[in-house]
Amino acid sequence: MITTMSNLFLRTLREDPAEAELDSHKLLVRAGYIRRAAPGVYTWLPLGLRVLRKIETIVREEMERAGAQEVLFPALLPADAYKATGRWEEYGPLLFRLKDRRGGDYLLAPTHEEQFTLLVKSMFSSYKDLPLTIYQIQTKYRDEARPRGGLLRGREFIMKDAYSFDLDADELESSYQAQRKAYQAIFDRLGLEYVICSAMAGAMGGSKSEEFLHPSGVGEDTYVVSPGGYVANTEAVTTVVPNPLPMEGLPPAQVFPTPNTPTIDSLVAVANAEHPRSDREWTAADTLKNVVFAVTSPEGERTLVVVGLPGDREVDVKRLEAALAPAEVEVATEEDFEKHPELVQGYIGPEVLSPNGGEVRYLLDPRVVDGTAWITGANKKDHHVFGLVKGRDFQADGTIEAAEVRAGDPAPDGSGALEIHRGIEIGHIFQLGQKYAKALDLKVLDQNGKTQTVTMGSYGIGVSRVLAAMAESFRDESGLAWPSVVAPFDVQVVVAGKGEELDTVALDLATQCEAAGMDVLLDERRGVSAGVKFADAELLGVPLILVVGRGLKDGVVELRERRTGVRDNIPVAEALEEVWKRHGLLVEEGR
Amino acid sequence: MITTMSNLFLRTLREDPAEAELDSHKLLVRAGYIRRAAPGVYTWLPLGLRVLRKIETIVREEMERAGAQEVLFPALLPADAYKATGRWEEYGPLLFRLKDRRGGDYLLAPTHEEQFTLLVKSMFSSYKDLPLTIYQIQTKYRDEARPRGGLLRGREFIMKDAYSFDLDADELESSYQAQRKAYQAIFDRLGLEYVICSAMAGAMGGSKSEEFLHPSGVGEDTYVVSPGGYVANTEAVTTVVPNPLPMEGLPPAQVFPTPNTPTIDSLVAVANAEHPRSDREWTAADTLKNVVFAVTSPEGERTLVVVGLPGDREVDVKRLEAALAPAEVEVATEEDFEKHPELVQGYIGPEVLSPNGGEVRYLLDPRVVDGTAWITGANKKDHHVFGLVKGRDFQADGTIEAAEVRAGDPAPDGSGALEIHRGIEIGHIFQLGQKYAKALDLKVLDQNGKTQTVTMGSYGIGVSRVLAAMAESFRDESGLAWPSVVAPFDVQVVVAGKGEELDTVALDLATQCEAAGMDVLLDERRGVSAGVKFADAELLGVPLILVVGRGLKDGVVELRERRTGVRDNIPVAEALEEVWKRHGLLVEEGR
Incomplete structure (x- = not known):
């Protein structure tokens, strides 16, 4: 049947919607593809639904080709399984929780690892049943603090999630590769540009993980690319650690008064003016700054973490969060400092932080190796210490990948200097390993009649987000294309x-x-x-x-x-x- | 691609699942079509999903043929619109309510009248835009007290809901008929037997309403059929009201002691033994029994309602609930009686109930017309009154259709004696009229440039329930067919x-x-x-x-x-x- 404009349920808008920031979002609303029902919650109008269905069809075809079978889980689920794996708490405020009329705890599923695991457990019991990959295209819920870009980061959204079940790591690798190949086919068919990045497994647990990012200036993810072909999400980049330096003969540390040095720049200026080096000028890279964060565990426990890093770098909060997941991170408040009078704001030094079994954890950037000497806080207002040597004068509770990654930094695999780009996460594949199978006791009998814990993978595509990414990618000043x-x-x-x-x-x-x-x-x-x-x-x-x-x-x-x-x-x-x-x-x- | 049994994600079961009562439910689980995730919440396995998609496709084709356009609303919705129409309260415990991270009230939509109304309001403003019928196939949520029959009455279920928007009642009638015809086409194509019954509009508001019922002994609905072609849901049957009788010359009422008459039968036996009629024997139809119910309004206010009806009929609670909707009804408790010492259990008579502006409402079966004389309670333990005449000795606050409908009762349209059948509600169509348009202020300019409130219809098919009804209908002792x-x-x-x-x-x-x-x-x-x-x-x-x-x-x-x-x-x-x-x-x- 021909659709006519007179009958089509459509009104195009000349004005941009007030809630929209991104061009794709403005256009999808103005062109009558979607309408907002609540923050991060959208209604699909006829045009939008047509595009969505076409994307879904391509996803289905490639899933089928990869041997994955379609099922459909409920969105409304009892909390039990999520409590068993700890995610009922881990998800924090991101999870929509509710009670039924009998007072039972329920949730709106943000992802379905638990349910898929339990389903397979209830049906399969032998190695002969494996490998198995099953998937669904289903509506998911996450109570995002900052829904963004319309469909780009919604609170109700459509996702394709697949799960693989294998007997061992080798078979998992081949199930993983089959999905990876299907993802390439899907995005190739959609004509949507992508890069495959090494990624952090994050709150999903597990080991190996890759993201499919669509390069886009409005993306929330940043990733790095090296001339030699290293591609990784910034969160997953590991620092190239310098060799330790000899400590013998290094001069002892000295405390100097340093009034009026509220910033690293002013500190470096004073150092060069009043305590000049003979060989070269002091730079920000000679200073060690200690930044205090409050970290809240999923159980709600709030502790302080101090990140020590060279003064020429900032802390990248997303990298910090990824490193500390599933805990939530924020900059420490005045209240936090009041409880810790030993932390002198602006002048915090390693000496009060060195491991003491106390409440405050001290984590260092990997560049701060033994034998390096630093200008850093003297734990006394208006004073800094010069020549404080790691390994001689102070220690830490460990290292952390929390410093910003910068263009020009070396790739961890030695493949050259990194470039930095932004991208939209359109797919994510994980080798979960046995995390969920162990928590929910999914075992099968192997070839020798012995019980084996199953090993799993999880593979997601944000279907509604892919539509948003395509709208962002395929448009011009006149509209969508x-x-x-x-x-x-x-x-x-x-x-x-x-x-x-x-x-x-x-x-x-x-x-x-x-x-x-x-x-x-x-x-x-x-x-x-x-x-x-x-x-x-x-x-x-x-x-x-x-x-x-x-x-x-x-x-x-x-x-x-x-x-x-x-x-x-x-x-x-x-x-x-x-x-x-x-x-x-x-x-x-x-x- | 050929599907093979070795690879298909399927395990057939030899044992019936513990939670299942109905054969269709047992078979759908045993044959690996669905799995229970929680009471009234099911996972679709590959076989079930294939059947579901085929049903959905037929529904879509007929909706398109009827000129309806597909959209897709969220399930997670802010409460505002439902508060504006009163349904936030009216739905009572049937509604899944939750809060988001900012404390905002949200719900999982049980139906979408409000949202469709608001969407059309935000897009359309002229009579030229009408008529319009839009629909969705979407997942809905109702926290049923008694989920039943697997997919037959679920708490998460899939529904096709369409809504029509017209300028006046005539145009509504033609939109309604288009949907009615589409429903016939859908059920004809599915090969699923159905009857179209007059129905109560119930909590949906509005006027005309019909149900599509699939005749089935396991159905929760009962409906009546007359030889002359009257078909109605039992809830919607109206009593044929006898003419009032002359009151002159009727003997005065007399109170007699009637010990040991706990039941209507024992009362009739005592009446015949101790106070015989000259013309014929007393029967249960000569007694007026007064049954006390507690009625809870959506706002939570609990009041008592006494239903007076001939002693040869029981109260049909579903009819009573339909008559009092959206209030909820239960039999009065001991606590209720303690608060009302004037209600002498087993001996309640109309005299203490007659309208007095008091808290207890007294509603009579329509057969209790002026001039009829009754044996009924004397409001005193072990005593009944004989010859109490309606209109002379007592009045009521009104009438109510709450008595059971029985086979052989006359059809209200005079088309003969009713037969009674059971059925599964597979579709329901409503002429809503202006209820939602008024509550949410949906108006358009008419041909004369004057604003007109739009008139609406609402049309539902329980898609997952249709699948259950088909499983119930197409099976034998060996399995599904x-x-x-x-x-x-x-x-x-x-x-x-x-x-x-x-x-x-x-x-x-x-x-x-x-x-x-x-x-x-x-x-x-x-x-x-x-x-x-x-x-x-x-x-x-x-x-x-x-x-x-x-x-x-x-x-x-x-x-x-x-x-x-x-x-x-x-x-x-x-x-x-x-x-x-x-x-x-x-x-x-x-x-």
């Missing part, structure tokens, strides 16, 4: 002008295109100017626009390609053939 | 016996069937007996079973029709043709 593989319609036929003949020819061409197997949107609105119709067509982003207008008196219609802007006049009699050919080309070229 | 239109596979090829030739021929036939466009399940399991495979095939309920077994040495395979049990030997070379033909016949005949 979908690749044909996901476009809500293949061709939009526009009646540009008045007269019965225009209406007749347009309807006829639309009918022909529909009969040929294309999805057609016919803009036959009366009392709407050609200009408004063109603007709407550009906003909607259908790949081919067939204009039936002034040229008709000369027997031609105009075919426009939305993405390239190419326009051609075509004789009416050849219009169907040309549209069909052009549509085929777009599909073939993945445009 | 799906009609081909929804079956998870079109044909199941079974290797019955050992030998490479059997495997090869079976795979070849399966491949041919798949290539011909059928969905094929191949049971090529080794180490599983033919008997077990046949039992599994009968349990699963695929319409055609192609057995590659002993006959192969004579060049034949056996084709079985699951529902009829018909078996035919077919030469291997003709097998594909025969399967294809038989499959076509099943589809064509809706079997």
